[in-house]
């Protein structure tokens with residue numbers, strides 16, 4: 001998505017995002033301006049849970065450049081303090097847009113700051129739970145002062161994460177709630193529907209936080225809750241048809257993962273056989289993955305899939321490379337090279353067969369919102385944690401244009417979409433597998449030997465998870481091959497072999513995650529099988545770090 005409204009959802013640049021025109025025209029939408037809080041994406045999720053579409057853009061987004069009119073604006077929290085020299089500033093147009101505004105934590109402080117109040121470091125830092133007290137306004141007060149907390153108990157627990165506080169109330173505002181340490185825990189403008197809250201309503205620890213957000217989005221902004229997956233399918237199919245035209249052809253990057261399968265099914269519904277699905281065997285897939293996916297997509301999805309064997313090309317390019325980001329870029333770039341070559345080949349074939357199809361201009365990818373969310377941070381590339389192969393790892397001069405129907409969605413929304421499209425449960429419920437595959441799970445150099453070890457260990461791990469009936473309780477599970485050797489004893493002989501680390505996590509949206517608590521006997525069986533069956537491994541570790549501070553993948 002480019003800085004200013006591109007004509008399609010997807011766009012190769014990892015620059016600020018804008019909502020696809022068709023979505024905003026069809027649905028009431030909320031704009032969330034991100035000041036860099038680690039919880040910003042949760043605001044997006046919560047609003048979507050009310051069936052209201054919302055889009056998060058960096059706080060540097062100027063309202064004047066926005067091609068659509070939001071029904072309301074939410075300003076997120078931030079690691080900054082408003083009095084810092086480099087602190088991100090709110091676009092003053094936000095308060096003149098004529099739509100309700102809600103500032104959360106830093107958003108409240110920046111609003112107060114804008115309206116002339118002093119914000120200062122406090123002796124009473126509040127991290128964690130606080131009890132909010134809602135102040136009932138006098139009978140002659142403007143009605144909107146009571147609106148945000150209407151129906152919310154006078155006292156309820158909220159979650160705080162701040163060390164700054166307002167020194168005083170900005171002129172023209174009223175305090176609408178307090179806590180013991182925050183005398184201005186919630187404020188509202190006396191005339192305009194501008195609100196600020198010091199707590200984080202988006203985290204589940206704020207007991208009635210979701211209700212406060214609902215009050216804002218539905219009752220105050222007046223958003224109609226029309227954003228459902230049913231309506232999304234309809235609109236998206238229409239949009240794809242218009243975009244591609246009556247003769248246009250699309251090549252699809254399909255991996256067997258749930259995202260690209262859902263995207264492929266949607267595309268197939270929209271343009272039928274003018275869609276050509278391609279899976280690339282990049283040499284770092286799971287054991288027998290290419291064969292299994294081929295069968296699954298043809299049989300279960302009715303999509304015609306070609307598997308391109310490019311294992312040697314990828315593995316040769318990866319030879320000698322140990323840096324994780326370099327691996328990611330090489331894989332991202334090589335994927336595109338292969339797709340462009342394949343697109344030209346399909347065009348020639350269609351022409352030779354006297355077919356009607358036009359040029360292949362489009363590449364379908366199953367990119368999701370979490371894949372892009374980091375690259376739209378206002379902090380820019382310096383904050384990039386890792387380059388997702390399908391976002392930051394693309395070729396700069398690629399000829400194919402991207403079409404990414406799921407770019408605005410979270411994983412659970414995609415799964416719901418898949419079920420509505422009648423995609424079988426075993427496909428919809430599959431654990432994600434990253435495009436760069438085992439290359440980012442083999443720490444150090446990726447060789448054919450290392451791939452074989454990683455594949456065999458992974459197959460055993462997943463097999464045991466399934467046998468224990470735990471597959472659906474786990475969000476993602478895999479093995480990482482560590483670049484170290486350790487001494488062991490096998491068959492009375494000294495061994496000096498590699499160490500494999502098992503990782504299994506539970507997560508709702510893959511933005512945060514917790515490690516899975518396996519029963520001891522299951523771990524024991526896994527460890528036993530791996531050391532016995534996989535040549536080259538003499539130790540098995542289990543990873544017990546959540547995200548954050550770790551990430552799900554090892555690199």
Ligand SMILES: Nc1ncnc2c1ncn2[C@@H]1O[C@H](COP(=O)(O)OP(=O)(O)OP(=O)(O)O)[C@@H](O)[C@H]1O
Nearest residue numbers: 253254255257258259260279280365366432433435
């Ligand atoms: N081996 C592959 N061949 C072709 N395209 C791929 C391959 N691996 C990844 N892609 C493309 O990159 C996109 C992003 O990969 P990602 O792993 O995030 O999604 P997915 O594979 O569709 O679903 P999941 O996240 O469940 O694995 C895919 O949707 C697909 O378009």
Ligand SMILES: O=c1[nH]c(=O)c2[nH+]cn([C@@H]3O[C@H](COP(=O)(O)O)[C@@H](O)[C@H]3O)c2[nH]1
Nearest residue numbers: 387388389432433434435436510551552553
């Ligand atoms: O297709 C992908 N291409 C990538 O480059 C990539 N990097 C991470 N992932 C997947 O994203 C989710 C979050 O992973 P991290 O916590 O490691 O960032 C997890 O599900 C990861 O498997 C990727 N998927």
Ligand SMILES: NC(=O)CC[C@H](N)C(=O)O
Nearest residue numbers: 077078105106162163164
């Ligand atoms: N979570 C936040 O938005 C914190 C804002 C500001 N940095 C503070 O400490 O008060």
Ligand SMILES: [Mg+2]
Nearest residue numbers: 255257433434
């Ligand atoms: Mg995948």
